[in-house]
Amino acid sequence: MKLPLSYYTNQDVIFLAQNLLGKVLFTEINGEITAGIIVETEAYSGIQDKASHAYGGRRTDRTETLYSPGGVSYVYLCYGIHHLFNVVTSVENDPHAVLIRAVEPLIGKEIMESRRKMPTTKAAISSGPGSAAKALGIDKSFNKKDLDGNEIWIEDQGITYNPDEIATGLRIGVAYAQEDALLPWRFFVKNNKYVSKPNKV
DNA sequence: GCCTAGATCATCT
DNA sequence: GATGATCTAGGCG
Numbered sequence: 001m002k003l004p005l006s007y008y009t010n011q012d013v014i015f016l017a018q019n020l021l022g023k024v025l026f027t028e029i030n031g032e033i034t035a036g037i038i039v040e041t042e043a044y045s046g047i048q049d050k051a052s053h054a055y056g057g058r059r060t061d062r063t064e065t066l067y068s069p070g071g072v073s074y075v076y077l078c079y080g081i082h083h084l085f086n087v088v089t090s091v092e093n094d095p096h097a098v099l100i101r102a103v104e105p106l107i108g109k110e111i112m113e114s115r116r117k118m119p120t121t122k123a124a125i126s127s128g129p130g131s132a133a134k135a136l137g138i139d140k141s142f143n144k145k146d147l148d149g150n151e152i153w154i155e156d157q158g159i160t161y162n163p164d165e166i167a168t169g170l171r172i173g174v175a176y177a178q179e180d181a182l183l184p185w186r187f188f189v190k191n192n193k194y195v196s197k198p199n200k201v
Numbered sequence: 202g203c204c205t206a207g208a209t210c211a212t213c214t
Numbered sequence: 215g216a217t218g219a220t221c222t223a224g225g226c227g
Binding site for chain 3: 042044051052053076078079080081082084086099101124128129130131171172196
Binding site for chain 1: 208209210211212213
């Protein structure tokens, strides 16, 4: 059920961003397992995408992870407070990634509730990239982990959405990326309350 | 319910 | 030394 590394080496990051909807993201921390259904993603397409950290082939200590072969996690801190979780895809030296923006709590809800200090019935518990990562207990120590390991991994539990249940839209928070901000590379499940901000088309 | 402002720090210039 | 792939609380209507 765990997705094999070959799944992530697909070079079509747009396809993967779409295909990851409905997959289940697991983390295990100190023996505590939590999992959530992925309901919102964004594609970041390597060196040709101005919104990507690796735009233009930029390569620093931080972005080094993006150049890894697919199947590795990329976690970084944004605005000084929020940890954002990405899945590195494609092959080595091709810095594509999929940002996980929202999950629907599935397993270990009580653990998520204590981490977020709010009930899972409240959509805000895992809506938005910072919240989703926190609910799953993801922080910087999860950077550069293999996704077929036993700390963090993604499973296919047979959950699929009909094409008409999936919506696409503009990515969020990337206005500075100029024309690339207009690319419809955000994918989400329509009318799912755990999806952040505009969850309709 | 909607909008505005403030928090807070690793990373790059 | 500036800045951002954000969240939340609090004020107003």
